Amino acid sequence: MTNLTIATFLAFIQAAAPAAAREQQAGQVLTGGGWLFMSMAWVFILVLVYFTFSKVLLAGRKK
Amino acid sequence: MSREKHTDINLDGVADSREGWASQLGLVLAMAGNAVGLGNFLRFPAIAARNGGGAFMIPYFISLLLLGIPLMWIEWGIGRHGGKYGYSTSPGMFQTLWRHPLAKYLGALGVFIPLAFVIFYTYIESWTLGYAVLSFTGQMPSIEGQSPQQAFSTMGNFLGAYHGTNNGWPVSGSVMSWIFLAITLFANIYIISRGISGGIEKVAKIGMPLLILFAVIVGIRVLSLPGAMGGMAFVWNPDFSQLTNGATWLAAAGQIFFTLSLGTGSIETYASYLKENDDIVLTGLATSSMNEFCEVILGGSIAIPAATAFFGAGAATAIANAGTFNLGFQTMPAVFSTVPAGFIFGGIWFTLLFFAGITSSLALSQPAMAFLQDELKLSRQRAALIVGSIIFVAVVPIVLFLQHGYLDEFDFWSGEFLLLVFALIETILFFWIFGGRKAFNEIKKGQQINLPGFFYPIMKYVVPTLISVILIKGTIDSLIPRMFSKRWVDAAGFSKATAGVGERLMYEFGLAGRTLVNNTDITSYETTLRWVARFEMIALCALVMAMTGIAWKKYGRGRLAKEADAA
Numbered sequence: 001m002t003n004l005t006i007a008t009f010l011a012f013i014q015a016a017a018p019a020a021a022r023e024q025q026a027g028q029v030l031t032g033g034g035w036l037f038m039s040m041a042w043v044f045i046l047v048l049v050y051f052t053f054s055k056v057l058l059a060g061r062k063k
Numbered sequence: 064m065s066r067e068k069h070t071d072i073n074l075d076g077v078a079d080s081r082e083g084w085a086s087q088l089g090l091v092l093a094m095a096g097n098a099v100g101l102g103n104f105l106r107f108p109a110i111a112a113r114n115g116g117g118a119f120m121i122p123y124f125i126s127l128l129l130l131g132i133p134l135m136w137i138e139w140g141i142g143r144h145g146g147k148y149g150y151s152t153s154p155g156m157f158q159t160l161w162r163h164p165l166a167k168y169l170g171a172l173g174v175f176i177p178l179a180f181v182i183f184y185t186y187i188e189s190w191t192l193g194y195a196v197l198s199f200t201g202q203m204p205s206i207e208g209q210s211p212q213q214a215f216s217t218m219g220n221f222l223g224a225y226h227g228t229n230n231g232w233p234v235s236g237s238v239m240s241w242i243f244l245a246i247t248l249f250a251n252i253y254i255i256s257r258g259i260s261g262g263i264e265k266v267a268k269i270g271m272p273l274l275i276l277f278a279v280i281v282g283i284r285v286l287s288l289p290g291a292m293g294g295m296a297f298v299w300n301p302d303f304s305q306l307t308n309g310a311t312w313l314a315a316a317g318q319i320f321f322t323l324s325l326g327t328g329s330i331e332t333y334a335s336y337l338k339e340n341d342d343i344v345l346t347g348l349a350t351s352s353m354n355e356f357c358e359v360i361l362g363g364s365i366a367i368p369a370a371t372a373f374f375g376a377g378a379a380t381a382i383a384n385a386g387t388f389n390l391g392f393q394t395m396p397a398v399f400s401t402v403p404a405g406f407i408f409g410g411i412w413f414t415l416l417f418f419a420g421i422t423s424s425l426a427l428s429q430p431a432m433a434f435l436q437d438e439l440k441l442s443r444q445r446a447a448l449i450v451g452s453i454i455f456v457a458v459v460p461i462v463l464f465l466q467h468g469y470l471d472e473f474d475f476w477s478g479e480f481l482l483l484v485f486a487l488i489e490t491i492l493f494f495w496i497f498g499g500r501k502a503f504n505e506i507k508k509g510q511q512i513n514l515p516g517f518f519y520p521i522m523k524y525v526v527p528t529l530i531s532v533i534l535i536k537g538t539i540d541s542l543i544p545r546m547f548s549k550r551w552v553d554a555a556g557f558s559k560a561t562a563g564v565g566e567r568l569m570y571e572f573g574l575a576g577r578t579l580v581n582n583t584d585i586t587s588y589e590t591t592l593r594w595v596a597r598f599e600m601i602a603l604c605a606l607v608m609a610m611t612g613i614a615w616k617k618y619g620r621g622r623l624a625k626e627a628d629a630a
Contacts, residue, residue: 028293028296028297028376029292029293029296030292030295030299030300031296031300031301033117033300033301034116034117034295034296034299034300034301035299036117037116037117037118037120037299037301038117038295038299040120041117041120041124041359041360042359042360044124045352045355045356045359045360046356046360048348048351048352048355049349049352049353049355049356051352052345052348052349052352053091053349053352053353055345055349055511055512056087056088056091056345056346056349057088059087059342059345059511060086060087060088
């Protein structure tokens with residue numbers, strides 16, 4: 001099963017990404033939308049982590 | 064909250080000397096450890112990339128708000144409510160919600176599911192330990208001078224050798240894989256035998272910060288690779304056309320469900336060690352936020368960017384579709400083999416996966432431990448020995464028949480399908496049978512932040528509806544093809560035209576013919592083995608249900624709920 005998966009994967013890669021793959025990667029960059037979504041998701045999560053953990057740690061100190 | 068060994072008086076007047084958490088932070092880290100697993104680092108980035116990149120985060124966060132966090136609060140609520148009566152596992156907890164003899168047997172699923180889950184999960188966890196040791200000691204194969212495709216193939220052969228699936232024998236399992244499995248199993252059993260605050264909480268307090276530190280180190284190294292930002296672009300550049308696709312929304316809801324370890328019964332058990340007025344609203348939210356940090360920020364910045372840097376952006380789709388194990392155990396070692404001091408970064412990568420794995424496997428083992436201790440009155444050491452023995456006996460066929468779909472079958476039933484079934488049952492019991500308002504007020508008890516009222520209709524109506532939709536979709540897409548897409552034609556000459564009565568019976572029970580699983584046409588031999596796996600799980604489930612019946616008859620465990628009613 002593993003060999004079959006590898007063979008399928010390699011065939012896919014060779015079809016989808018021949019020698020020009022390295023050139024393509026240089027052309028693929030984070031767009032403005034990509035930066036926006038990434039930043040918003042990261043900020044939302046970091047604020048949530050800060051908000052919850054500051055309260056958890058504060059409650060721990062009080063006790 | 065500090066009550067490493069508390070002695071409360073239950074509503075039935077019996078002293079409850081069950082263990083407890085030493086601190087709220089320890090509980091949050093243990094719960095986060097339960098949620099953070101291999102999926103955070105390997106499954107999430109691939110799913111996000113396949114379903115619209117940055118745009119995927121819209122249904123993802125909506126699902127978090129409408130399904131993940133509310134359902135998690137429901138599980139915390141059920142757990143703390145059951146703990147009040149001295150129950151640590153769902154058979155007793157369900158009995159307190161629904162006074163019907165069937166309730167305890169429905170609850171037995173909450174002991175069986177995590178036990179079946181941890182059986183195969185421990186084996187996967189042992190691969191991460193094995194690969195960490197092999198990486199640190201420089202035993203990984205050299206791919207010097209090889210093209211990315213050749214390197215991937217080399218790593219695939221190495222993984223096959225580790226699993227023992229390419230040894231030419233009908234059964235798999237290499238000496239090395241057995242050794243690391245034994246070490247992993249022993250470590251798990253030793254830790255759970257140390258108890259809640261002395262074992263699980265201590266490991267979480269050390270393991271979770273180390274996991275985050277290691278992930279940050281690996282993430283920085285990966286993002287400094289030339290071409291890694293192409294992977295970030297692949298994960299994050301939004302494709303808004305995907306938002307009109309229902310499958311994208313279901314993928315987001317499914318990812319949220321599985322990433323928070325919902326429906327396993329382990330959250331209820333951890334929450335049962337809380338006092339009646341300990342907060343669960345803030346604590347649950349902190350757990351989710353930690354899980355999202357590990358998944359979106361850390362998980363989204365490692366595997367896909369690393370793979371893209373190595374294989375090129377043109378192969379990103381293939382990488383994302385190749386699956387969790389290929390990404391983690393073939394692509395990543397290949398990437399680290401090409402960077403300076405790569406053996407260290409590879410070792411750190413697999414160590415962080417091991418921490419992610421062990422904190423989850425401990426949580427999955429705890430319901431069975433608590434069941435044996437509380438319902439069958441066994442000592443902690445004896446309970447740990449029994450749980451360890453069950454896992455060991457049950458994992459043997461998974462190791463031996465790995466290449467024939469034995470692990471896949473365990474994964475599908477106990478790691479996916481039954482989780483949804485159990486989550487649906489517990490939501491209905493809590494919000495529809497126990498009572499919506501009572502359940503909502505139960506969750507709000509002792510809250511350190513205010514739980515907004517709009518979560519009430521979400522918990523009562525939206526959560527069960529969403530779970531039902533995912534369940535129906537899973538049944539149509541996975542269960543029905545897996546069970547019923549039998550075909551007569553067989554490479555061994557098995558055909559409808561020539562079949563005798565015996566062969567026809569075998570066919571009807573799925574023991575012969577061919578079946579389509581995961582879009583792969585499998586042989587009757589593999590079909591048979593998959594049925595053996597299913598029977599193994601059925602036997603395990605029957606055992607847990609029988610023990611539940613014994614506990615209720617012999618030890619009068621049902622009495623607690625009845626006396627609670629009177630009180």
